Amino acid sequence: MTSADLANRWDSLIEPGRVHGSLYTDPDIYAAELERIWYRTWVYVGHVSEVPEPNDYVLKSIGPQPVIMSRDKQGQIHLLLNRCSHRANLVCDAQKGNSSAFRCPYHGWTFSNTGKLLGYPFNSGYDGTALKSELGLGRVARVASYQGFVFGSFAQDGPTLEEHLGAATDAFDRLVRLSPTGEVELTAGWLKHKVKANWKMLVENETDGYHPQFVHASIFSVADSGIGELYGDKSVAVCRDLGNGHTENDLRPEFRRLDQPLGWFGTDPAKVPGYVDQLTAVHGDNTREILIDGSPHVMVFPNLFIAEIQLFVIQPLAVDETVQHVTAVQYKGSPDMNRRMLQQTIGSVGPAGFLLADDSEMYERNQRGVHARTPEWLTIKRGLHRERRDENDHVIGDATDEVPQRAIWKHYRSLMEGQ
Amino acid sequence: MAGERVPLGELSSEFASVQLTIDHDGNGPRLRIEDLRTGHVGFLDPLELETLAWLPEGALHKLLDPSLLRWRGDA
Amino acid sequence: MHATSEAAGMRIDTDLLREVEQFIFREARFQDELEYDRWEALWTDDGVYWVPANGDDTDPTKQVSIIFDNRARIATRIKQLHTGKRHSQTPPSRLRRLVSNVELLGEGDDGQVRAGANFVVYESRERGVTLWAGRSEYTLCRTPDGLRMSYKKVALVDNDRALYTLAFLI
Numbered sequence: 001m002t003s004a005d006l007a008n009r010w011d012s013l014i015e016p017g018r019v020h021g022s023l024y025t026d027p028d029i030y031a032a033e034l035e036r037i038w039y040r041t042w043v044y045v046g047h048v049s050e051v052p053e054p055n056d057y058v059l060k061s062i063g064p065q066p067v068i069m070s071r072d073k074q075g076q077i078h079l080l081l082n083r084c085s086h087r088a089n090l091v092c093d094a095q096k097g098n099s100s101a102f103r104c105p106y107h108g109w110t111f112s113n114t115g116k117l118l119g120y121p122f123n124s125g126y127d128g129t130a131l132k133s134e135l136g137l138g139r140v141a142r143v144a145s146y147q148g149f150v151f152g153s154f155a156q157d158g159p160t161l162e163e164h165l166g167a168a169t170d171a172f173d174r175l176v177r178l179s180p181t182g183e184v185e186l187t188a189g190w191l192k193h194k195v196k197a198n199w200k201m202l203v204e205n206e207t208d209g210y211h212p213q214f215v216h217a218s219i220f221s222v223a224d225s226g227i228g229e230l231y232g233d234k235s236v237a238v239c240r241d242l243g244n245g246h247t248e249n250d251l252r253p254e255f256r257r258l259d260q261p262l263g264w265f266g267t268d269p270a271k272v273p274g275y276v277d278q279l280t281a282v283h284g285d286n287t288r289e290i291l292i293d294g295s296p297h298v299m300v301f302p303n304l305f306i307a308e309i310q311l312f313v314i315q316p317l318a319v320d321e322t323v324q325h326v327t328a329v330q331y332k333g334s335p336d337m338n339r340r341m342l343q344q345t346i347g348s349v350g351p352a353g354f355l356l357a358d359d360s361e362m363y364e365r366n367q368r369g370v371h372a373r374t375p376e377w378l379t380i381k382r383g384l385h386r387e388r389r390d391e392n393d394h395v396i397g398d399a400t401d402e403v404p405q406r407a408i409w410k411h412y413r414s415l416m417e418g419q
Numbered sequence: 420m421a422g423e424r425v426p427l428g429e430l431s432s433e434f435a436s437v438q439l440t441i442d443h444d445g446n447g448p449r450l451r452i453e454d455l456r457t458g459h460v461g462f463l464d465p466l467e468l469e470t471l472a473w474l475p476e477g478a479l480h481k482l483l484d485p486s487l488l489r490w491r492g493d494a
Numbered sequence: 495m496h497a498t499s500e501a502a503g504m505r506i507d508t509d510l511l512r513e514v515e516q517f518i519f520r521e522a523r524f525q526d527e528l529e530y531d532r533w534e535a536l537w538t539d540d541g542v543y544w545v546p547a548n549g550d551d552t553d554p555t556k557q558v559s560i561i562f563d564n565r566a567r568i569a570t571r572i573k574q575l576h577t578g579k580r581h582s583q584t585p586p587s588r589l590r591r592l593v594s595n596v597e598l599l600g601e602g603d604d605g606q607v608r609a610g611a612n613f614v615v616y617e618s619r620e621r622g623v624t625l626w627a628g629r630s631e632y633t634l635c636r637t638p639d640g641l642r643m644s645y646k647k648v649a650l651v652d653n654d655r656a657l658y659t660l661a662f663l664i
């Protein structure tokens with residue numbers, strides 16, 4: 001299939017209320033997605049707290065691409081491709097380390113942590129030294145960060161990170177506002193959960209308010225959780241299209257109705273007095289409201305899911321294979337709250353989590369189901385008749401509506417059609 | 420004090436492994452660095468170490484060129 | 495605790511070893527055969543069930559783990575399986591595990607026994623066959639009802655890699 005064929009195809013595969021099953025199974029479409037989405041748009045890579053000191057580095061990824069995120073001596077963050085410019089060996093092996101230079105184990109070529117080729121053994125084997133300036137490590141063309149979250153784009157030009165994030169910047173602001181220091185740290189390590197499913201099954205599920213009462217009924221019932229009701233027919237929570245493929249389940253209307261500080265986290269201020277004091281010292285009278293509103297539930301297209309107290313990073317590896325990386329949000333300097341967020345994270349997510357094991361089962365069942373020949377389409381019409389706009393002109397719907405799925409596909413189509 | 424050695428420990432990354440010791444064999448203390456992958460040993464005296472503390476960014480990068488000393492191109 | 499079997503030539507308490515082996519084999523069978531309640535009954539009231547991630551010796555109070563259940567959370571895990579709506583175990587995985595290299599690692603004055611064993615689990619589900627291998631370490635307590643687990647740590651060989659869903663009892 002040529003790219004011209006593909007370009008003519010998107011409008012016949014993606015309609016406002018339905019999408020074609022082949023979008024999840026066709027290897028050509030997956031290959032095109034890598035080029036047009038993963039290797040072009042802004043993709044979340046890592047957080048500054050993962051390379052706190054000068055010369056720290058950590059191995060990350062952009063989809064299947066292996067990326068080294070390094071901090072140089074001046075403090076600047078670099079995103080380098082983990083591929084030796086000599087004969088393509090992996091330059092770094094360790095998941096993380098501290099080094100101002102990387103030496104390839106195959107023939108000893110040595111690179112600075114900014115990607116510059118510093119030299120190679122036995123240099124008389126090369127005619128002159130021109131190679132040295134030409135052959136640095138490959139780099140992700142653009143690097144930018146917002147509230148400490150580092151994104152990379154392989155495209156030389158295009159929208160800035162803030163233009164790409166658009167209204168989703170508010171999710172990062174709300175997330176860090178819950179930290180008394182105004183900073184979050186991703187220092188709790190990552191669980192890596194592998195699924196036999198297309199990456200878009202995960203993206204669409206993250207802000208799917210229709211599934212929790214079904215998929216998570218088992219844990220909601222035994223843990224006596226009120227989360228199910230947040231996503232019920234009576235809920236006043238809304239789902240929102242934030243633009244550029246970013247989507248949200250906004251639970252604040254429900255939390256405000258319930259009027260319980262820290263209710264969103266299933267606890268109350270008396271249980272984490274240290275944290276509440278710290279936050280009050282910063283936010284004064286606004287603290288109560290901040291603690292009622294809670295933490296965002298926002299999917300930042302295409303791969304970062306801010307899930308209240310967790311962060312998920314979606315990494316496609318093949319048309320039907322995806323790894324979901326997840327860690328606990330930690331508020332810098334708030335040990336009592338951090339302990340609880342970590343323990344709740346361990347219980348809920350990852351391969352054995354009370355919640356995510358079941359979500360993952362659904363992704364895989366979806367992936368098997370979508371191979372059936374008819375109906376060829378997936379229907380995403382829920383709430384189409386009751387879509388409305390909020391005060392910022394964003395399309396919103398009821399808690400269980402498929403506004404987010406339609407928003408994701410609309411943006412997806414614009415990226416895939418783009419030249 | 421002559422002959423006394425104060426082990427400081429081992430530093431390793433995926434790229435190198437060195438053993439650090441304060442060596443008192445000379446008339447003054449030196450830092451003894453042993454490359455654990457080859458057994459090669461080098462020394463740094465306090466003035467050299469102080470100088471290293473003041474190195475500007477990238478000053479060691481010239482020395483990190485494998486051809487410069489260890490795997491010389493003209494050897 | 496003092497080592498019972500580390501030093502060469504040290505005499506092994508074979509009765510104790512057999513008793514511990516029988517306990518571990520029975521635990522394995524309860525897991526494979528979905529005898530959730532009988533498995534849960536093997537725990538003491540203060541049991542801790544730990545499956546670390548990203549290495550075998552992380553600090554579970556600071557780093558994520560695959561499982562880090564206190565006794566209440568073990569009970570929740572079992573209750574969730576009993577609902578029949580734990581989708582990642584509906585239908586349940588077909589399982590058989592081999593447990594081997596059972597070793598006594600130490601005995602406390604309070605009658606606690608530490609033991610270790612290696613295992614391979616063959617899991618079959620719609621996704622396909624998944625092999626899980628690792629080492630379990632136990633602290634066992636003597637109670638009027640026999641040995642009970644107060645601690646079980648499962649160090650998966652693959653725990654630093656991306657893993658498929660692990661919703662059965664490991």
Ligand code: FES
Pocket residue numbers: 084085086087088089104105106107108109
């Ligand atoms: S491939 Fe890296 S030095 Fe040859």
Ligand SMILES: [Fe+2]
Pocket residue numbers: 211212215216355359
């Ligand atoms: Fe879910």
